[in-house]
Amino acid sequence: MSPQIAGLLQLIALIAALALAYRPLGDYMARVYSSEKHYTPEKWIYKVIGANPAAEMRWPAYLRGVLAFSAVSVLFLYLMQRVQGSLPGSLGFSSIDPDQAFNTAASFVANTNWQSYYGEQAMSHVVQTGGLAVQNFLSAAVGMAVAVALVRGFSRSRTGELGNFWADLVRGTVRILVPISVIGAIVLVACGAIQNFSGIHQVGQFMGGTQEWNGGAVASQEAIKELGTNGGGYFNANSAHPFENPNPLSNIFEIFLILLIPFALTRTFGRMVGSLKQGYAILGAMAVIWIGFTALMMWTEFAHRGPAFEIAGGAMEGKETRFGIAGSSIFAVATTLTSTGAVNSFHSSYTGFGGGITMLGMQLGEIAPGGVGSGLYGMLIMAIIAVFIAGLMVGRTPEYLGKKIGTRQIKFAACYILITPALVLGFTAVAMALPTPGDSMTNSGAHGFSEILYAYTSGANNNGSAFAGLNADTQWFNSTIGIAMLLGRFLPMVFVLALAGSLAEQKPVPETAGTLRTDKPLYAGLLVGTILIITGLTYFPALALGPLAEGLAS
Numbered sequence: 001m002s003p004q005i006a007g008l009l010q011l012i013a014l015i016a017a018l019a020l021a022y023r024p025l026g027d028y029m030a031r032v033y034s035s036e037k038h039y040t041p042e043k044w045i046y047k048v049i050g051a052n053p054a055a056e057m058r059w060p061a062y063l064r065g066v067l068a069f070s071a072v073s074v075l076f077l078y079l080m081q082r083v084q085g086s087l088p089g090s091l092g093f094s095s096i097d098p099d100q101a102f103n104t105a106a107s108f109v110a111n112t113n114w115q116s117y118y119g120e121q122a123m124s125h126v127v128q129t130g131g132l133a134v135q136n137f138l139s140a141a142v143g144m145a146v147a148v149a150l151v152r153g154f155s156r157s158r159t160g161e162l163g164n165f166w167a168d169l170v171r172g173t174v175r176i177l178v179p180i181s182v183i184g185a186i187v188l189v190a191c192g193a194i195q196n197f198s199g200i201h202q203v204g205q206f207m208g209g210t211q212e213w214n215g216g217a218v219a220s221q222e223a224i225k226e227l228g229t230n231g232g233g234y235f236n237a238n239s240a241h242p243f244e245n246p247n248p249l250s251n252i253f254e255i256f257l258i259l260l261i262p263f264a265l266t267r268t269f270g271r272m273v274g275s276l277k278q279g280y281a282i283l284g285a286m287a288v289i290w291i292g293f294t295a296l297m298m299w300t301e302f303a304h305r306g307p308a309f310e311i312a313g314g315a316m317e318g319k320e321t322r323f324g325i326a327g328s329s330i331f332a333v334a335t336t337l338t339s340t341g342a343v344n345s346f347h348s349s350y351t352g353f354g355g356g357i358t359m360l361g362m363q364l365g366e367i368a369p370g371g372v373g374s375g376l377y378g379m380l381i382m383a384i385i386a387v388f389i390a391g392l393m394v395g396r397t398p399e400y401l402g403k404k405i406g407t408r409q410i411k412f413a414a415c416y417i418l419i420t421p422a423l424v425l426g427f428t429a430v431a432m433a434l435p436t437p438g439d440s441m442t443n444s445g446a447h448g449f450s451e452i453l454y455a456y457t458s459g460a461n462n463n464g465s466a467f468a469g470l471n472a473d474t475q476w477f478n479s480t481i482g483i484a485m486l487l488g489r490f491l492p493m494v495f496v497l498a499l500a501g502s503l504a505e506q507k508p509v510p511e512t513a514g515t516l517r518t519d520k521p522l523y524a525g526l527l528v529g530t531i532l533i534i535t536g537l538t539y540f541p542a543l544a545l546g547p548l549a550e551g552l553a554s
Contacts, residue, residue: 003302003324003325003326004298004302004326006324006326007298007302007324007325007326007327007329007330008326010248010252010326010327010330011294011326011330013252014252014255014256014259014330017256018256018259018260018263021260021264022263022264022267022283023267025260025261025264025267026264026265026266026267026268026270026271026279027267027268027271028176029176029261029264029265029267029268030267030268030271030272032171032172032175032176033148033163033168033171033172033268033272034272035171036054038053038167039174039175041174042170042171042174045170045174046166046167046170049166051164051166051167052164053164053166053167053170054164054167055164056161056162056163056164057161057162057163057164057165058160058161058162058501059149059160059162059497059498059500059501059504060501061165062149062162062163062165062497063493063494063497063498065165065166065169066142066145066146066165066490066493066497067490069138069142069165069169070109070110070139070142070490073105073109073135073138073139074105074106074109074486075105076131077104077105077108077109077131077132077135078101078102078105080126080127080130080131081095081096081100081101081104081105081123081127081131082095082096082098082101083095084096084123084124084126084127087124087126087127088126089124089125089126089197090124090126091124091125091199091200091214092200093121093122093123093124096117096122096123099475099478099479100116100117100473100478102478102479102482103116103478103479103481103482104116104117104132106482106483106485106486107232107464107482107485108131108132108135108136108139108230108232109135109138109139110139110462110485110486110488110489110490111139111140111142111143111228111229111230111339111371111372111374111462111489112231112339112341112458112459112462112463112464112485112488112489113136113225113230113231113232113341113464114341114458114459114464114466114472114481114485115232115233115236115464115466116472116473116477116478116481117236117473118236119232119233119234119235119236120213120214120216120234120235120236121236125197125216125217128216128217128221128234129216129217129220129221132221132232133217133220133221133224136221136224136225136228136230136232137173137177137178137181137224137228138169138173139228139230140172140177140224140227140228140229140230140371140372140373141168141169141170141172141173141177142169142373143371143372143373143374144168144172144176144261144265144372144373145165145168145169145172145373146373146374146377146493146496146497147265147373147374147376147377148163148168148268148272148373149162149163149165149168149496149497149500150376150377150380150496150497150499150500150503151268151269151272151273151376151380152272152500152504153499153500153501153502153503153504154273154380154400154401154402154403154503155272155273155274155401156504157504157506157507157508158505158506158507159504159505160501160504160505161504162497162500162501162504176261177224177227177228180223180227180257180260181220181223181224181227182223184222184223184224184226184227184253184257185219185220185222185223186219187250187253188219188222188223188250188253188254189219191246191247191249191250191253192242192246192247192250193218193219193222193243193244193245193246193250194215194216194218194219194243195217195218195219195220196215196216196217197215197216197217198214198215198216199214199215200212200213200214201213201214215243216234218234218235218243218244221234222234222239222244222245222254223257225340225342226254226255226257226258226340226342227257227258227260227261227372228261228372229258229261229262229338229339229340229370229371229372229374229375230340230341230342230464231335231339231340231341231342231343231463231464231465232341232342232464233342238342238343238344239251239254239331239342239343239344240320240343240344240345240346242322245344247322248322248323248327251322251323251327251331251344252327252330254331254342254344255330255331255334258334258335258338258340258342259290259334259338259369261372262286262338262369262370262371262372262375262376263283263286263287263369265369265372265373265375265376266279266280266282266283266286266369266376267279267283269282269376269380270282273401275401275519277519278401278518278519280519281518281519281520281521281523281524281527282376282379282380282383282524282527284521284524285368285379285524285527285528285531286367286368286369286370286375286379287368288524288528289337289364289368289528289531290333290334290337290368290369293333293337293357293360293361293368294329294330294333294334296357297329297330297332297333297354297357297358298325298326298329298330300315300350300351300353300354300357301315301325301328301329301350301351301354302315302325303315303351315349315350315351315354317349318345318346318347318348318349318350318468319345319346319349320344320345323344323345327344328344328345329354331343331344331345332344332345332347332350332354332357332358333357333358333361335463335465336357336358336359336361336362336366336463336465337361337362337364337366337367337368337369337370338366338369338370338371338375339366339370339371339372339374339375339461339462339463339464340371340463340464340465341458341463341464341465342464342465343465343466346468347454347465347466347467347468348447348450348451348467348468348469349468351551352446352447352547352548352549352550352551352552352553353547353548353551355450355454355467355547355550356450356543356546356547356548356550356551358454358465359450359453359454359457359543359546359547360535360539360543362457362458362461362463363421363424363457363461363535363538363539363543364531364532364535365378365382365417365420365461365531365535366378366461366462366463367379367382367531368531371462374462377496378416378492379527381413381416381417381496381499382417382527382530382531382534383400383518383527384398384400384405384409384410384413384499385410385413385414385417385530385534386523386526386527386530387399387400387405387516387518388405388410388413389526389530390516390523390526391405391516394514396514396516398516399509399515399516400518401518402508402509402510402511403503403506403508403509404506404509408502409499409502409503412495412496412498412499412502413495413499415495416492416495416496416499417534419487419488419491419492419495420460420461420488420492421538421539423456423460423484423487423488424453424456424457424460424461424484424539424542425539425542427456427460427480427481427484428452428453428456428542430480431452431456431476431480432449432452434476436474436476437452437474437476437477440470440471440472440474440476440477441469441470442469442470442471443469445550446545446546446547446549446550446553447469447546447550448469449545449546450467450546450547450550451467451468451469451470452470453542453545453546454466454467454470455467455470455472455477455481456480456481456484459481459482459484459485459488460484460485460487460488461488462485462488462489
């Protein structure tokens with residue numbers, strides 16, 4: 001069987017698995033966020049944190065809950081790293097330096113999981129399991145809560161109430177993320193991923209010296225790392241490491257976990273707004289972009305240019321032979337079109353165009369299907385923009401799901417889509433202009449520029465993957481990428497919740513003959529076109545200086 005056919009079969013199997021899980025999981029999540037019942041463990045949590053889960057919140061109160069909880073999480077994780085050397089089970093590792101501790105705390109709380117350290121050489125079992133893994137659950141639950149709040153903004157009328165943040169946070173964690181992660185961890189252990197608290201031990205000779213490895217609760221962290229679109233690896237090699245991702249079966253299962261909730265949330269959206277067709281339209285737009293990017297990546301990486309590529313069957317540099325080009329390409333697109341950032345190959349070693357595809361996937365806003373929660377609310381923002389553009393074409397006040405899209409709503413949506421490009425391009429320009437950050441680049445020219453552009457694209461879009469080749473463990477990059485991650489995560493949430501509040505206050509607008517049907521394939525196509533045009537106009541000059549220039553020169 002040719003590698004191309006094997007890759008196509010993997011893709012078909014993945015789509016079939018996602019299709020089977022789509023309806024039951026989407027409906028289940030809708031019931032979770034619509035339920036008024038509180039389970040006993042949830043009541044204990046509410047009692048400990050002093051929250052009243054039945055109290056409805058308007059958008060400012062909901063936002064205060066998001067920001068206060070996240071600020072406490074950053075502080076807790078920062079302090080945990082700073083005192084690591086004094087904690088039990090530290091494996092002899094010293095405490096983390098202040099700039100790197102800040103970067104890591106911001107990264108994991110922002111659902112980015114950018115790592116400028118060697119996980120197996122820096123973080124103890126306590127910090128990995130009690131700090132980083134816990135934030136993998138909580139940051140994902142925060143994103144899902146914000147997405148559900150926006151959906152309630154569409155489904156409710158004549159009220160500014162969006163639900164209760166604490167109830168949404170706890171339910172998303174206890175009823176959705178934890179159960180699926182337990183099952184995922186068991187599957188990964190069965191595939192060969194490790195799960196222990198082993199100390200450091202020698203495993204043999206390597207290049208004339210001894211090689212040392214430590215174990216860890218890897219399978220459990222790997223499951224929520226992928227399911228929650230987090231991406232931080234227990235080991236520096238991330239999902240290319242055989243302890244995290246042992247074989248092709250575990251590889252396709254991890255891709256399945258990455259895409260599972262973001263795609264299923266479109267069903268949840270349709271169920272909660274009372275129109276499954278609206279959810280299918282959003283799903284269709286996401287699926288078209290994801291399948292298109294996957295096909296383009298596989299074509300680019302399988303293209304044979306020269307005898308070395310022909311012998312290897314394609315561009316195999318930086319890829320694990322146990323996954324091959326197909327398994328690596330599918331994984332790379334899944335992780336950059338979501339806010340996951342896990343890698344099973346090194347994106348810096350992809351062809352020039354292949355590296356550009358991973359970068360463009362993040363620059364779309366990671367909305368196809370995007371991160372857990374963030375993908376849905378990002379796509380709904382783009383849906384509002386598409387409706388607005390359609391309204392301008394026909395001279396009619398735009399409407400979406402029975403709500404008028406007026407000046408106020410468009411301002412919130414415009415601010416949302418401008419924040420991330422401003423962070424990415426602004427920080428990249430400053431880094432290229434200053435002399436010191438350039439010293440961290442391994443390569444010069446277009447590829448060196450891509451290293452820095454990728455780093456800030458990954459940070460501000462809360463992805464977390466790295467282009468490799470860039471030494472990001474410096475005070476400049478730890479600080480600026482940390483700031484980009486926090487601003488890129490929480491500033492957009494301000495406008496999402498403000499938009500949700502403004503929509504919830506409106507009364508429904510009756511549908512007329514002139515109303516744009518947003519549940520049809522024509523609108524889904526308009527939505528895809530809007531996304532590609534807005535992203536292209538924003539990032540094309542920067543991409544032309546980096547991956548496009550490199551690809552055309554090769």
